[in-house]
Amino acid sequence: xxxxxxxxxxxxxxxxxxxxxxxxxxxxxxxxxxxxxxxxxxxxxxxxxxxxxxxxxxxxxxxxxxxxxxxxxxxxxxxxxxxxxxxxxxxxxxxxxxxxxxxxxxxxxxxxxxxxxxxxxxxxxxxxxxxxxxxxxxxxxxxxxxxxxxxxxxxxxxxxxxxxxxxxxxxxxxxxxxxxxxxxxxxxxxxxxxxxxxxxxxxxxxxx
Amino acid sequence: xxxxxxxxxxxxxxxxxxxxxxxxxxxxxxxxxxxxxxxxxxxxxxxxxxxxxxxxxxxxxxxxxxxxxxxxxxxxxxxxxxxxxxxxxxxxxxxxxxxxxxxxxxxxxxxxxxxxxxxxxxxxxxxxxxxxxxxxxxxxxxxxxxxxxxxxxxxxxxxxxxxxxxxxxxxxxxxxxxxxxxxxxxxxxxxxxxxxxxxxxxxxxxxx
Numbered sequence: 001x002x003x004x005x006x007x008x009x010x011x012x013x014x015x016x017x018x019x020x021x022x023x024x025x026x027x028x029x030x031x032x033x034x035x036x037x038x039x040x041x042x043x044x045x046x047x048x049x050x051x052x053x054x055x056x057x058x059x060x061x062x063x064x065x066x067x068x069x070x071x072x073x074x075x076x077x078x079x080x081x082x083x084x085x086x087x088x089x090x091x092x093x094x095x096x097x098x099x100x101x102x103x104x105x106x107x108x109x110x111x112x113x114x115x116x117x118x119x120x121x122x123x124x125x126x127x128x129x130x131x132x133x134x135x136x137x138x139x140x141x142x143x144x145x146x147x148x149x150x151x152x153x154x155x156x157x158x159x160x161x162x163x164x165x166x167x168x169x170x171x172x173x174x175x176x177x178x179x180x181x182x183x184x185x186x187x188x189x190x191x192x193x194x195x196x197x198x199x200x201x202x203x204x205x206x207x208x
Numbered sequence: 209x210x211x212x213x214x215x216x217x218x219x220x221x222x223x224x225x226x227x228x229x230x231x232x233x234x235x236x237x238x239x240x241x242x243x244x245x246x247x248x249x250x251x252x253x254x255x256x257x258x259x260x261x262x263x264x265x266x267x268x269x270x271x272x273x274x275x276x277x278x279x280x281x282x283x284x285x286x287x288x289x290x291x292x293x294x295x296x297x298x299x300x301x302x303x304x305x306x307x308x309x310x311x312x313x314x315x316x317x318x319x320x321x322x323x324x325x326x327x328x329x330x331x332x333x334x335x336x337x338x339x340x341x342x343x344x345x346x347x348x349x350x351x352x353x354x355x356x357x358x359x360x361x362x363x364x365x366x367x368x369x370x371x372x373x374x375x376x377x378x379x380x381x382x383x384x385x386x387x388x389x390x391x392x393x394x395x396x397x398x399x400x401x402x403x404x405x406x407x408x409x410x411x412x413x414x415x416x
Contacts, residue, residue, distance in 0.1 A: 044262060047279070051256055058249075058302045061294070068287050071255070072280045079276050086269070094266045 004153040009135060012128050012157055015164075017187035020136045024190075027204040028133075029140055031197050033090045036145075038199045040085055040092055042130070043078035045101075047071040053119060062169060063116075066162045073155050084148060098198030100189050101126060104182055117171045121178055124163035125186045129200060131156035212361040217343060220336050220365055223372075225395035228344045232398075235412040236341075237348055239405050241298045244353075246407040248293055248300055250338070251286035253309070255279040261327060270377060271324075274370045281363050292356060306406030308397050309334060312390055325379045329386055332371035333394045337408060339364035 013019065028035050050071035057063040085092055104125060108118040134149040134156065141149070167175055194202030221227065236243050258279035265271040293300055312333060316326040342357040342364065349357065375383055402410030 041266075044259070048259055048263070051252070051259060054252060055256070058300055061290070061300070064290060064300070065287065068283045072283050075276045075280050079273065082269070082272060092266055092269070092272070 004131075004135075004150075004157050008157045009131075009153070012131055012160060015124070015160065016128050016132055017183040018191055020133055021191060021203050023203050023206075024201065025136055025140060027197055028137060032088075032141075032145075034095070034197055035199060036081060036085050036088070036090060037092060037095060038098070040078060040081040041095070041097070042199055043074050043081055045097075046126070047074040047078065049119075049123060050074065053116075053123075057116065060170065063166055066166060070159055070162065073159075077152060077155075080148065084145070096196065098196055098201045099194065100129075100198070100200035100202075103189050104185050107182065107185060113170055113172075117167050117175060118178060118182070120163045120167035120170070121175065121182050124160045124167065125182055126200070127156050127160040127163060129186065129190070131160060133199065212339075212343075212358075212365050216365045217339075217361070220339055220368060223332070223368070224336050224340055225391040226398055228341055229399060229411050231411050232409065233344055233348060235405050236345060240296075240349075240353075242303070242405055243407060244289060244293050244296070244298060245300060245303060246306070248286060248289040249303070249305070250407055251282050251289055253305075254334070255282040255286065257327075257331060258282065261324075261331075265324065268378065271374055274374060278367055278370065281367075285360060285363075288356065292353070304404065306404055306409045307402065308337075308406070308408035308410075311397050312393050315390065315393060321378055321380075325375050325383060326386060326390070328371045328375035328378070329383065329390050332368045332375065333390055334408070335364050335368040335371060337394065337398070339368060341407065 047070075050067040054064050054067045054071075057067075082092060101122070104122045108122060109115050131153055134153050138146045138149045138153075164179075167178075189200070190202055192202045193205050195205045197204055255278075258275040262272050262275045262279075265275075290300060309330070312330045316330060317323050339361055342361050346354045346357045346361075372387075375386075397408070398410055400410045401413050403413045405412055
């Protein structure tokens with residue numbers, strides 16, 4: 001299996017404002033079913049977001065091309081997670097999503113080109129965080145899940161760069177300030193307490 | 209190239225309430241740019257519809273599996289039509305959609321299981337009509353487009369059957385009456401006059 005190289009992974013860790021807290025990793029190991037269930041759902045969401053961007057950008061061939069390929073990959077991942085879920089006897093069902101994407105989406109500007117650029121930056125954070133969580137979990141989970149997560153690392157690392165490159169290409173100005181602004185929201189979502197365990201949730205609340 | 213077999217094509221022609229009127233074919237040959245532009249857009253719509261069904265059916269593994277694969281195929285077709293458009297110097301842009309899908313969608317029941325079954329039947333008609341139009345156009349267009357349309361025939365013929373099978377599988381009753389009802393709407397959309405030329409439009413209005 002072709003694995004992600006360390007330089008790609010380092011670039012991704014540098015982009016993200018923080019690493020996943022240890023307490024989240026411990027909780028994830030106790031909640032395998034919800035981890036996989038929510039992961040499965042997020043692959044669908046990633047495909048939907050890419051498709052939505054395509055509908056909003058008929059005049060941008062680079063967005064169309066990258067997002068179409070990305071949506072196909074996310075759907076392929078969806079199929080694989082769903083297969084793994086089924087194999088383990090878990091039932092895929094609807095469940096309350098985490099606060100994570102919503103916190104960033106709420107700050108996306110309402111008018112283009114700002115709307116497109118912000119949406120792409122948020123896309124980059126979601127992909128980068130997913131990738132970082134696969135890398136953080138892989139050493140702790142069983143061999144089957146670890147192998148699967150490692151297989152996802154490579155494409156997810158590429159997706160985060162695709163999103164960032166598109167954001168820069170469609171902005172007349174530097175996007176560093178927007179990246180930093182969304183980075184602060186992302187850090188807060190990951191490092192603050194969160195009462196709902198999900199793939200992108202924050203630090204689990206400890207019951208008294 | 210593996211081609212669709214005649215028996216599959218005959219089953220599809222039998223399912224559809226009518227063949228494409230000759231006047232539409234003649235108009236399509238005069239409107240290559242809009243034909244390809246709208247075809248490109250429809251591949252995106254087909255992927256979006258499949259994904260929407262997935263979000264509505266987390267508890268139906270057969271819908272999830274078939275629709276995820278279908279969405280991936282439609283996105284691959286989108287990429288191919290977009291490539292062809294670009295090669296011919298046409299610019300992909302937003303344009304007013306045809307009345308076709310809207311006429312059928314308006315009759316979809318609002319509550320499940322009726323909503324799901326009707327949506328799947330409408331999906332079958334859209335796929336079958338697309339396939340019939342590829343087959344009807346192929347003998348008349350240039351070699352590059354003809355080869356492309358023939359390559360699409362095989363998967364589109366399969367898609368129509370997938371939709372119908374899912375509709376029957378998720379209905380406790382026979383679905384023949386719903387199929388017939390949507391068939392009448394479909395026939396009317398194809399055989400009545402239509403002032404907008406699109407991939408799924410009706411008989412072109414003749415200017416006096």
